[in-house]
Amino acid sequence: MNIPFLDNWRRKHAGIQATPLATAVGGEQEGVTELLSECELLRVRAGQSGLRLDDSPGSLDELDQLPPRWRDDPEEMPWLGNDAGLYLGTVIVRTVPGALWHIWPGGHPVVRLASGREIQVVEAGLEWAVTGTPELAQVYAEAAEA
Incomplete structure (x- = not known):
């Protein structure tokens, strides 16, 4: 998919290194994961459809099946x-x-895999x-394979 403003953003941010999110906010990685995993609106909407989000890869597949x-x-x-x-990132991190x-300058959270590859989960x-x-399940599968 060609999205011109993303191409501009990528060029602008090429070479800028992300900082571990826990370091950037002065906390532990698990505490940061807890904070980012709240996803209150998504959890409420999923619950209204009878889906309980348990931070598992299977829940991503179930989210993909929800009527939009x-x-x-x-x-x-x-x-x-x-x-x-953020929920996708939480499942990947966990x-x-x-x-x-990790957090980019300006507060943009990303997930960095052990390989160094970053996933723009948001x-x-x-x-x-x-x-x-x-x-979401496909993004997760690609991250799990990397």
């Missing part, structure tokens, strides 16, 4: 997408060995909320 009712509310959609990205939260969550792709 949030698309009916343009004000809620970006918030839900942000939560979906289940993929060596995955950690962007993936926003795209998922708007279009349904990439599927």
